[in-house]
Amino acid sequence: MGPHRIVLDCGLRDLAALEAARDRIETADLLFCSHAHSDHARGVREFSQRFPQVPIYGSEVTAQLLPLNWLGETVPPHLCQALPWQTPISLADDLTVQIWPAGHLPGAACALFTYHSPQRPYTVFFTGDFFMSNSRLVDGLPLEALRGLKPDVLIIEGSAGTVRHPHRRQQENLLASTIQSLVQQGRSVLLPTPTLGIGQELVMLLRSHYQFTGQDITVWVDETVAAGCDLYLELMPEFPSSVQNFARHQPLFWDERILPRVRRLGVDGHPEADCPCIMIAHREVDLSDHCRNSNQAWTVLLPDSFATAMADLLLATSSDPGPTLGWLQTLVPELESEQVQLDTYQLTTHSDRVGTTQLIHNLRPQHVAFVHGKPTHLADLAGLEELQTRYQLHLPSAGNEVEFPIGDRFIQPAAPEPIFDGEITEIDDSVLLLLPEALTTDPRWAALADTGLVQARWQGHELVIKGLNQRDLMRTVTSSDTPWQPPSCQTCRHQREGRCRNPNSPLYGLQVSPEGVCPVFEARPARAEQDDEASA
Incomplete structure (x- = not known):
């Protein structure tokens, strides 16, 4: 950013890969560690040994959790300098940083870096790993506090791609x-x-x-x-x-x-x-x-x-x-x-498509760079029309420099080509779907074609096709005719017109949430569900 160089995380097992950029790293202003997970932090101690002149920053909790990456080894007492939440901190005369909780892990932080140039301030927002939902030990990312920041550049993780996760x-x-x-x-x-x-x-x-x-x-x-x-x-x-x-x-x-x-x-x-x-x-x-x-x-x-x-x-x-x-x-x-x-x-700690796009739309950046995910997952995110029409999207690759020109004019980036055209033919009592052979070059094809069997279901007006692997087939064979559903007020036999009718429940007589559940849950019989659907 201007004359400043900032290193974002260091999760390398071997820092030999940094030798090619040694001249630039030696003159870096700081290393920012977003959180203490090993894939973001295990190289921080060796980084400090190789480049002792480069200060390391993170949240207070991250600074205390970092030594867990090197149990049984000597760790400098002040390896990481702690930053306070939601307070702009001056790192140089013309460079500030401000951090917010990112969910995902205690102490995980997203950061806004601001370079105050004579012409105007330039901003970069780095999410690290983030999670919008609350988990057992960590509150989710505080979206309201970040709304309308309008950074020039957003560097965002895309681990989950365009997958949608259950609550x-x-x-x-x-x-x-x-x-x-x-x-x-x-x-x-x-x-x-x-x-x-x-x-x-x-x-x-x-x-x-x-x-x-x-x-x-x-x-x-x-x-x-x-x-x-x-x-x-x-x-x-x-x-x-x-x-x-x-x-x-x-x-x-x-x-x-x-x-x-x-x-x-x-x-x-x-x-x-x-x-x-x-x-x-x-x-x-x-x-x-x-x-x-x-x-x-x-x-x-x-x-x-x-x-x-x-x-x-x-x-x-x-x-x-x-x-x-x-x-x-x-x-x-x-x-x-x-x-x-x-x-x-499944117990997710990364935001899915909904959370990722929601954060992007609330931040309203000019440039969006997708990092930290499988290339196919990142390409799927960059292929979303709702993002292509509003932001300049980037898919950085290792070893290649990416520049983010800042200006008022929006330049439509070239869209990736993840769409394959095919044909559908009705044959007697079945349907034949023909797709081009180029589809098989995608590394995800092996998972889809694992058993040669697929499962199709309607999602609105779109037909979603999912490959069935060996484990899915085993679950299908051993499961009953009625698909299992997790306990919830929505599937409880005592829920009527949105209220609990079970006198043994602590929720008796109260209006309940569909996702709610209590210790005396009783599953609704399959026949009753069919009768309810028929009467509806």
Whole structure:
């Protein structure tokens, strides 16, 4: 920005890639670390060693969470300088920064950099990873506080592409039901997680969700994830008021008195051989022994974003499994005997298409640069007509410099070509859809054509086609004729005309939200739903 150089995050495992730009980095004004997740921060300590003259900034919470990326190693006490929320801070005579919470992770921040030139101020807004919805331990990005900033350039993550996610509470309810069902079947559940974020969210979910309240289940947490829990407890004033209120009445994480009990793996013992349990452990640690040396059957639940990598590993198509999932390959005999099963779950911490476009429209930038996501996902976002007609869109690639000319005249960027024309032909009692062969060059084709079967459904006036993979087919075979729905007032037999009619419910007589739920939920019989639809 003008004469200033700013480094945004440093999640590289090996900083050798920075040597090509060493001259520019050595003269950088600062490194801004958006949050403490390893893919954004694991290279910060080595960066400080190589470029000690470059100051590092982040939020107060990020500054305290950063050392968890280097457990057991020496970390300088003031590696990261803390910035206050929503206060412009001068970094140089003509350069300021202002940060806001970004959701996603405690301490995660988005930042507005302003270069005050003699002609006019120039602004760049960097989102880092952001999440619009509230989660168990983090409030969502405060959209109202950012409305109308009109930055010249917006650098925004596009991890989720144009996918639309279910409501966060629906995801939590489905995950809780899945875990409870597995435990009732006598299976132990293993949840590999990173050091920060999802691990602590899962502990809090199991501690506070109505399906687990009072259940005689032990939740084991390994030492790495436990270190994150302990540090969270030191940052309690920074958490949402709902979390602080919970902590006033019972411990946030470690508790032996109130069920389900939460224990530290190793420190408080180990799982009993004949009793189902839930284990939350760091994903880069070899967790195979827990599954192998047990009388219990195990189910390993992985985030759905790992589904493709998981399949590659088990099919031995990945020559370099890396540290994250490599230990799964040692469980092939157990997987074949079904002593160990693999499944996925969805618990998003990144904004979907709706949240991403909503933030862009509220900020109203001139330039939008999509980063931090699969190229196909970023191209999908750049292909949205609602964005193409309003903003200058950019898809930066590694190693190539991108300039953002600032002016009053809007230049329509060239649109990507993600659309394929085809033909539909009716044949006897079926429909034949013909698409060009060029479609198969897209890396997503392998997932769509995994089994050669697809599922189609109407979405408004559009027909959406989804590929069915092996796991989808297994769910179809084992499921009943009636599709399962998560518990909610919308599907409860006692909900009538928007009010609860169950005298045993704490919501009795009250008007209820369709997404609401209570401990005495009873599913509406399938026949009753059909009768309701017929009468409607």
